[in-house]
Amino acid sequence: MKKIRVFGAIFIIIFSISACTQSSEKVSEAEETNIDSEFTLAKPEAVGLNSVIINELIDSIQTGYYPNRHSLLIYKDKQLVVEEYFTGKDENWGDDLGIVTYNDSLLHDLRSVSKSVVSACIGIAIAQGKIKSVDQPIFDFFEDYQQFNSEGREELTIKHLLTMTSGLKWNEEISYDNPENSEIQMIESGDAIGFVLSREIVDKPGTVWKYNGGTTELLAEIIHRVSDKNVHEFAKEFLFLPIGISNSEWTISPATNSPAAASGLRLTPRAMLKFGMLYLQDGIWDGKQIIPKEWVKESFEPHIMRPDGQGYGYQFWILDYQIDGKTLHVPVAVGNGDQRIFFDLQNKMLLITTAGNYNQWDIENDASALLKKIYSSFTLNN
The missing domain is CATH 3.40.710.10 (DD-peptidase/beta-lactamase superfamily)
Incomplete structure (x- = not known):
C-alpha cells in the first residue's frame, strides 16, 4: 500500500506493483488551496499550469515513458502545486536497494x-x-x-x-x-x-x-x-x-x-x-x-x-533551454541518476525530481524533457 497526497484530501489506494509500471495518483480537479505544516499547497491552475497536461505527464511517468522516476515536485509563486511519488528500482551510493515505493519521508541519493x-x-x-x-x-x-x-x-x-x-x-x-x-x-x-x-x-x-x-x-x-x-x-x-x-x-x-x-x-x-x-x-x-x-x-x-x-x-550548472522560441535561463543542481533541482528565477518556480537512472547518460526522456513538458503546460496559460 502507498500513502497518496492529494492537495486538500488524502486517499489510500490499494494496488499491485509490477516491475515495469510506476505508481502515483493524479492531480485532482477539485483540489483547493490548503496549508500543511511546511508548505502552502495549491492546485496547478492557481499558478498558470494546466492540470490536464500535468496529469498526462504523471501518466507518462507511470507507464515508463520517463523511466524509473521516483518523485516530482513543482513549486511556484510560493506554493507547492505538484507533489508526486512513484515506485522504482534504486540504489544507495551504488548498493542495490531493489524496488522502493517512495513517499515524502524517505531519503534519496542526491549524488x-x-x-x-x-x-x-x-x-x-x-x-x-x-x-x-x-x-x-x-x-x-x-x-x-x-x-x-x-x-x-x-x-x-x-x-x-x-x-x-x-x-x-x-x-x-x-x-x-x-x-x-x-x-x-x-x-x-x-x-x-x-x-x-x-x-x-x-x-x-x-x-x-x-x-x-x-x-x-x-x-x-x-x-x-x-x-x-x-x-x-x-x-x-x-x-x-x-x-x-x-x-x-x-x-x-x-x-x-x-x-x-x-x-x-x-x-x-x-x-x-x-x-x-x-x-x-x-x-x-x-x-x-x-x-x-x-x-x-x-x-x-x-x-x-x-x-x-x-x-x-x-557548483551549479547554468543551462539555457529553447522552449517555444524563447530562451529559458536555468541554474540547476545536477546529480547522477537524474537527480535535479531546476531554479527558474524569472518565473519564481522550482522543479525537483529524483530517479534511479545511475550511470545512464543517454536517456532521451530525462529530467530536462520533464522540464520542457511542464513548460508546455505553463505556456498554454500565458
Missing part, C-alpha cells in the same frame, strides 16, 4: 547535487569569517600538504575549486565502473586530499572547465579544517536545521573516513525543495539570512563556459 550543498556551506563559512574570500589560496588550509604547493598548484584558489577550473589532470568523463575514473581512484587511494592535491596541472587555473569531484572533496575538507566540523555536521547546524531539515544522511567515504562530499548526501525531495526555496528567496528563511544574498547571486552566475557552450557557477 552530485551534494556538490551544490557543499557550495552553500562555503558561502556560509565565508560569511562567518572562517574563510577570507573565494580568492584565498587553497594551500592556506593545507599546511600538511605543502610538498604539492608548486608547479602551478600554488595559484589555486577556492574559486577555482568552486567553478571546476583548477586545471588539475582529472578524468570523470568515463564510467564510474571504470577503474581509470579519477573519482574512483581518489576513493580507493586511502588519502583523497593528497590524491587530488598531487594531480598534475595541465591547464592554467581559471581558464578551462573540467568536471572534477575531487575539488569538491577539497572544499569539504576546508570546511572541516576551519570549523572543526565535517561537512555534514556543518551543514546540519548552519544550513539544514535553520530551514527545517531534520532528516539527512551523508555516506562516509573510505578515502577520508568523512562524508563523501561530491556525491554522498541523502535527503527527502521535500528537503531538496527547501534548499531550492532558500536560494529562490535570496538566502533568507523566516526573516533570517542563512546564505548571503551576494553568494546566491554569484553561485548562479556563469563564471566559466563549458565545452558545450553552457555555463557553470559555484
Whole structure:
C-alpha cells in the first residue's frame, strides 16, 4: 500500500506493483488551496499550469515513458502545486536497494547535487569569517600538504575549486565502473586530499572547465579544517536545521573516513525543495539570512563556459533551454541518476525530481524533457 497526497484530501489506494509500471495518483480537479505544516499547497491552475497536461505527464511517468522516476515536485509563486511519488528500482551510493515505493519521508541519493550543498556551506563559512574570500589560496588550509604547493598548484584558489577550473589532470568523463575514473581512484587511494592535491596541472587555473569531484572533496575538507566540523555536521547546524531539515544522511567515504562530499548526501525531495526555496528567496528563511544574498547571486552566475557552450557557477550548472522560441535561463543542481533541482528565477518556480537512472547518460526522456513538458503546460496559460 502507498500513502497518496492529494492537495486538500488524502486517499489510500490499494494496488499491485509490477516491475515495469510506476505508481502515483493524479492531480485532482477539485483540489483547493490548503496549508500543511511546511508548505502552502495549491492546485496547478492557481499558478498558470494546466492540470490536464500535468496529469498526462504523471501518466507518462507511470507507464515508463520517463523511466524509473521516483518523485516530482513543482513549486511556484510560493506554493507547492505538484507533489508526486512513484515506485522504482534504486540504489544507495551504488548498493542495490531493489524496488522502493517512495513517499515524502524517505531519503534519496542526491549524488552530485551534494556538490551544490557543499557550495552553500562555503558561502556560509565565508560569511562567518572562517574563510577570507573565494580568492584565498587553497594551500592556506593545507599546511600538511605543502610538498604539492608548486608547479602551478600554488595559484589555486577556492574559486577555482568552486567553478571546476583548477586545471588539475582529472578524468570523470568515463564510467564510474571504470577503474581509470579519477573519482574512483581518489576513493580507493586511502588519502583523497593528497590524491587530488598531487594531480598534475595541465591547464592554467581559471581558464578551462573540467568536471572534477575531487575539488569538491577539497572544499569539504576546508570546511572541516576551519570549523572543526565535517561537512555534514556543518551543514546540519548552519544550513539544514535553520530551514527545517531534520532528516539527512551523508555516506562516509573510505578515502577520508568523512562524508563523501561530491556525491554522498541523502535527503527527502521535500528537503531538496527547501534548499531550492532558500536560494529562490535570496538566502533568507523566516526573516533570517542563512546564505548571503551576494553568494546566491554569484553561485548562479556563469563564471566559466563549458565545452558545450553552457555555463557553470559555484557548483551549479547554468543551462539555457529553447522552449517555444524563447530562451529559458536555468541554474540547476545536477546529480547522477537524474537527480535535479531546476531554479527558474524569472518565473519564481522550482522543479525537483529524483530517479534511479545511475550511470545512464543517454536517456532521451530525462529530467530536462520533464522540464520542457511542464513548460508546455505553463505556456498554454500565458
